[in-house]
């Protein structure tokens with residue numbers, strides 16, 4: 001039986017990890033939250049986790065208030081402590097215990113301006129040789145793309161990735177984007193986009209939705225399952241991209257949401273300038289997965305989520 005420690009157990013992702021691992025008798029699960037441990041305190045990390053001696057540590061904690069930490073210095077300090085430094089403390093301790101660490105990061109580590117890929121065999125940026133005929137480039141960022149965050153939240157998450165790589169040994173850094181699922185029991189919980197837009201759609205005959213920021217949605221139960229698969233398959237340690245298939249803009253996602261929910265609300269595409277926010281978002285931040293079997297489409301996952309709500 002393997003001892004697995006899940007931290008951030010009341011979070012949107014954490015709660016799915018806990019129920020999945022608990023349903024498998026091969027694991028003895030310890031589920032911790034802020035009440036049990038403050039991962040930004042290195043002494044607590046060392047003392048409390050050393051006593052437990054887990055062979056797997058899953059860090060599902062996170063500071064996710066993208067706009068708040070952009071405009072407020074004290075909040076950015078909090079983001080750096082939780083997203084940037086704590087993963088390093090966990091990585092150091094995991095190495096000492098010879099445990100596997102799973103840590104989650106984000107598509108927001110990327111700039112939003114992906115390179116335009118060339119078809120196989122075309123070396124230059126010609127855009128015109130015969131190899132380009134019928135070639136549809138997949139725009140986005142693969143696991144080896146260079147991170148260049150354009151807002152403070154992304155910077156804090158990148159600090160965490162760097163710390164895990166610097167101090168860790170047996171680690172998986174899993175990048176995800178636009179998480180959705182059952183609302184977290186966490187105090188810091190944000191409602192997921194689909195729940196917000198469903199409520200808005202029921203009250204209005206038309207809504208304006210940003211038709212930009214193309215990326216993939218990630219269904220929390222699917223991410224939990226994929227995390228368990230990665231661990232159990234003994235995949236090489238390193239960086240993975242886990243998101244549901246089907247990159248889309250916010251507008252495209254709401255059209256799909258209302259179609260499934262059979263809402264007649266009109267969805268009007270608008271530019272991001274219509275909703276000014278403190279933090280800049282990547283224009284395209286699709287996570288390209290080259291290392292794992294693809295996940296099901298977000299449309300299927302969304303259908304399941306709405307059915308079970």
Ligand SMILES: NC(=O)c1ccc[n+]([C@@H]2O[C@H](COP(=O)([O-])OP(=O)(O)OC[C@H]3O[C@@H](n4cnc5c(N)ncnc54)[C@H](OP(=O)(O)O)[C@@H]3O)[C@@H](O)[C@H]2O)c1
Nearest residue numbers: 008010011012013034038039061062104106179184186187
């Ligand atoms: N949500 C997204 O759209 C999104 C997108 C990309 C990446 N991610 C990443 O995915 C991971 C999971 O995100 P999520 O949305 O599931 O997070 P979440 O719902 O906000 O949950 C975060 C959890 O962390 C706990 N926590 C906060 N500070 C802590 C501390 N100092 N020590 C111990 N526990 C602490 C919270 O506990 P309390 O309830 O006690 O405060 C809560 O249970 C994070 O790494 C996040 O950055 C999320």
